[in-house]
Amino acid sequence: MTDFSARLTRSPHPYDRSSGDEVRVAFADLGPEVAGLMAGAAGCSPYLKSLMTREADWLRHALGQGPEAALDAEFARIEALALDGLGAGLRQAKRRIALLTALCDLGGVWPLEAVTAALTGLADRAVHLAMVRLVAEEIRRGKIPGATAEDAETAAGMVSLAMGKMGAGELNYSSDIDLICLFDESRYPGVEQEARATFIRVTRKMTALLSDLTGEGYVFRTDLRLRPDASVTPVCLSMAAAESYYESVGRTWERAAYIKARPCGGDLAAGERFLKTLTPFVWRKHLDFAAIQDAHDMRLRIREHRGLNGRVTVEGHNMKLGQGGIREIEFFTQTRQLIAGGRDPDLRDRTTVGGLAVLAEKGWVPPDVAAELATLYRAHRELEHRLQMVGDAQTHDMPVTAEGVARIAAFCGEDDAAFRAGLLERIARVDTLTDAFFAPGEAETGPELSEAAGKIVSGWIHYPALRSERAQAIFRRLRPQLLKQLHRAANPDEALRALDGFLAGLPAGVQIFSLFDSNPTLIELIIDIAGTSPSLARHLSRNAGVLDAVIGGSFWTAWPGTAALRADLARVLGEVADYEKKLDTARRWMKEWHFRVGVHHLRGLKDAFEAGKAYADLADAVVGALWPVVTAEFARKHGPMPGRGAVLIGMGSMGAQRLNAGSDLDLIMIYDAAGVEDSTGPKPLATRPYYARLTQGMVTALTAQMPEGRLYEVDMRLRPSGRQGPVATGWQSFTGYQEDEAWTWEHLALTRARVLAGEPELAAEVEAFRRDLLARKGKGDTVRADVAAMRERLQAAKPAKGSWEAKNGAGRLMDVELCAQMLALLGGSPARGVERQIGAGAAAGVSQPDQTALLDAYRLLWRLQCGTRLLTEGPLVMEDLGIGGRAFLLRETGETSAEALTARLETVTALADRVISGLMEG
CATH class of the missing domain: 3.30.460.10 (Beta Polymerase, domain 2)
Known part of the structure; x- marks a missing residue:
């Protein structure tokens, strides 16, 4: 006792x-x-x-x-x-x-x-x-x-x-x-x-x-x-x-x-x-902001059905369903859990107080609001218990008489006046904290529109995204904010046309309009994207779910790097049992991170070189995490890899760890059968077809068009013998070919080769062989002449398209990269990055001024190319970019005007062309 x-x-x-x-x-x-x-x-x-x-x-x-x-x-x-x-x-x-x-x-x-x-x-x-x-x-x-x-x-x-x-x-x-x-x-x-x-x-x-x-x-x-x-x-x-x-x-x-x-x-x-x-x-896979409107409608129906819409008084107030009651806190918590719980299992707490705590921890509810609602919830629930204890009745209503209220006040250990004041204060506070979340204000009046703009806006009602009454109701609240942000854009008409393209491409509107309605800062972002990068806006209209990432996590924090990305994707894939669903999950995951890199680049949080590394990190993580998934699925049908296994090698820009928003992946597969002729699975295969089909399986995993889109285009033409050779190459065949049959251009390609995934011991041997081969093959008498001939063919096949062309043409990106690979080969350097390869030219007698000329051209051209690929999928036409796009490229390249950038491009590419021509002549 x-x-x-x-x-x-x-x-x-x-x-x-x-x-x-x-x-x-x-x-x-x-x-x-x-x-x-x-x-x-x-x-x-x-x-x-x-x-x-x-x-x-x-x-x-x-x-x-x-x-x-x-x-x-x-x-x-x-x-x-x-x-x-x-x-x-x-x-x-x-x-x-x-x-x-x-x-x-x-x-x-x-x-x-x-x-x-x-x-x-x-x-x-x-x-x-x-x-x-x-x-x-x-x-x-x-x-x-x-x-x-x-x-x-x-x-x-x-x-x-x-x-x-x-x-x-x-x-x-x-x-x-x-x-x-x-x-x-x-x-x-x-x-x-x-x-x-x-x-x-x-x-x-x-x-x-x-x-x-x-x-x-x-x-x-x-x-x-x-x-x-x-x-x-x-x-x-x-x-x-x-x-x-x-x-x-x-x-x-x-x-x-x-x-x-x-x-x-x-x-x-x-x-x-x-x-x-x-x-x-x-738990929906995308952030489910439409659940807010559903919950709000449900609240109103409950109140209407039970006649709970009148003025709040202590007598007769329903502590569960009434205004400022228990259900308001529960709806507030559950609806926010529904919004993001599909993406974050930590949010799936069954309890109200526990749910509020984790929502605060994850940034979905301000910590002080969560703590106050938890306190109010406990107070409401304790009062509910006392109402029920009086006569063991399943009631949530306060007594309708003053005497009945006085009994409850005494049951709570309070005098009548203090109890009443405290209760009304708590009810009002719950209502204040929760009601704005469920019932957004009426739409403001937007700015006046020109006749041309008004015609565009009036046509929105016919788009698929606005076909439902529910979408229209949400959009009516949203439209004035969109137009107000458009009015502030550098070129409002241009941004409006881009936004129009975005809205036209949306297959449905309720989810994304609800998301914008609940997160006004996203409106500013979407207008920024629409006014700067129509290409990115079109991507968004087809993949609106990627906006989940902006508000669903640490979108604006520092880039995590390859290891963390790979671990995160591996974890996500591990939570999905079905193979096809794993592939679709990988696509959704990749698109969110890809979008993040693009937005950071667009907004100046990353420059072109940081973005290039981030895109490469992302591709590394995708390939690295999918490799065990694909090989395990293949082994389930055909048995484990015969012999010592295989490695997947990244070539070109993938090997050099510098990609842009539109890069494909250059890959080759090398395997070592170690004398084993067949696999041992339920459906065994001979070794050569086993690895050929495994390679095709990996390529399909990366390239197949699925409900969430595709990951990457894959190019395997850099394998031995190009299109004519097998898609997977045996280790002995590969080394023999590189020693005795490979062309100089194939040795150039090898300067950027990098193992991405596969059997560690074989990977180490591949890298050791690459280094040894480059040290020996660069000493040949014909290297410069071979590269010069190759350069001539490339320029004939892919000439520059205009003065703003960054990739093709004399003294431009591919030309500098080709020269850098030649210098790495001549110097016997294992370096993969362009800058380090140019630096390796010192061993081949390249002067410091020539190295500087090549680096200046490369750095400007990469900034232009990486920025261009973010803005458009096609050739860069300056007049088509619009004010936002031009401002972005000028900021990225450090120039004040299009004319200044044009002049600088002409200067650095001409100088690079002269240096490259001289180096290839020896």
Whole structure:
């Protein structure tokens, strides 16, 4: 008793003093603090007074041993009950635990979470015991086909899912329990209907056992109406039928309900498997801002249906559904979880307070708002408990009389005036914190439009993204902000045309318009993109989901690098079981990071060289993470790689680790069969076709057009013998070819070769061979002449297209890169990057001024090329770029005008051309 009394921190005031005094005298032996607590409880709650009288002996013992030990002992008692004593035994447990939790709650011995956990713990055990005992009886009677006595412990494949507050472990004092009863039909092939009939019977008997009011009371009122299509479906249905329903017609409120869903009785493992199949339904892969409007509409319907839209008064206020009530906080939390929980599993907390905490930790809710809402939630829930404790009624309404309110104030240990003021303040505060999130303001009036602009804007209503009334309603609020931002653009008409192209390309609008509506800063970003990079805007219209990344994580933080990217993608792919879905997941992941690099470059957070490295890091991560996925899938069908395995090698810009927004990947595959002739899988293959098909599988994984698009274009023409050679080359063949048959251009290509993935020992040998070969082959007499001839052919095939051409033509990017590879080969240098390869020219007698001329040209041309590829997929036509695009390129190249940039390009390319020509002549 000392332990319990020492933990008391508060006590109600007895509203009915005579009832309170009666109990105080009866339990005086427990000491003044505990007797005072019980007097206050009895003086406010006739129900609690009746329980104290009925369970007096047990209560004395329970408080003496401590509330936690008493709770555990009561749980242990009911676990041993047989079916014929289960109903009475559970009702006795309900009385005792209701009394114990009430006293612990009222005295502040337990926090809210411990109170609701105790109530939920009883509900879990009651449901599970009722199910397994009733199923055991049906098995004994031979009513479940093929089931044995051992199957009773898992209810023969039947499971109850706890929904709502029970699922979250948050049952209130007089809660109904919301259950969905299912059975695993896969256990009953051919006899599913017979099994279903039995499980329906078990469900009805379980509901009666728990809900029926007898002389012993009741256990829990049980509600089965959250099941799929409850008006027409049986009380227990197969998991397959439930899954089919949610996939086809499941609604947002059902998604929200499943945030809290938890198996609580019967076959818990089967229940977990079922919930896992519903993950794509509950947790959408893209940020789901449309859920906000759904939740807002649901709130309004509930208020309207229950007549809760009037002025807030204490008398009669509904603490659950009314303005500023418990449901507002729950909706606020669940809706934000739905928005981003598909991308971040950490957000899938079943509890309201826990959900708020993780939302704050992840940046979705300001920490002070989350903390205040958690405090308000606890206060509301404790008041809800006292409303229910008065008469064990499932009510959420404040009393409608002043006397009734005074009783509740006393139950809370407060005087009437302070209680009223505090309650109204809390209700108003909840309303303030949550209402703006659900109910955005009316649309502003946008700026006036010119006739041409007005014609464009008036045509938006005909676009696919605006075909639904819901999309139109959201867009009406959004449009003035879009037009206001357009008005501030460097060239509003130009930005409007680009935005028009973006909107025209959207296949649907509700999601992205909701996203913009809830995140106004994105409007500024989209206008910036539309006004600068039509190419990026078109990409966005086809892949609007990439905007999730802007608000769904650390979009503006420092670049993580290859290792972190690869680990992250490997983790993401590891969470997906199906091979095709892994490939689609990789595409979605890559597009988000690719978009991030582009936006950072566009906004000046990265320059062209940092962007080039980031694009290469991203490609490295994709190739590195997909390699084990592809090889494992191939091995599943055809066995492990025969011999020593294979390596995938990046060539060209991929090998040099500098890509742009539109780069493809130059790859070759090398394998070492080590004398092994065949694989050993279910469908074995000879070694050569094995590696050829594995190579094709890897290329397909990278290039296939899937629902999320494609990853990269892949070019394998740099393999030995080019298009004529096998797609995968044996190690011995590769070394022999490079030693005896390869052309000088193939040795040039090898200067930038880099192993991306594969067997480590073979990778080390490839690199060692590359270094040795380059040191020897650069000493040949014909290297310069061969490269000069190659240069002449390239310039004839790909001349420069205009003065702003960065890639092709004399003294331009490909020309400088070709020269750099030649210098690396002549100098026997293993360097892959252009700058280091030019620096290696010193060993071949290249003067410092010539090196500087090449580097100046390369650096300017790379900035221009990398910027160009971000703005357009085609040739650079300065007049077509618009003000935004031109400003971006001028900023990137450090020039003040197009004329100045043109003059500088002519100067540096002409000088580079002269240097390259001289170097190739020797």
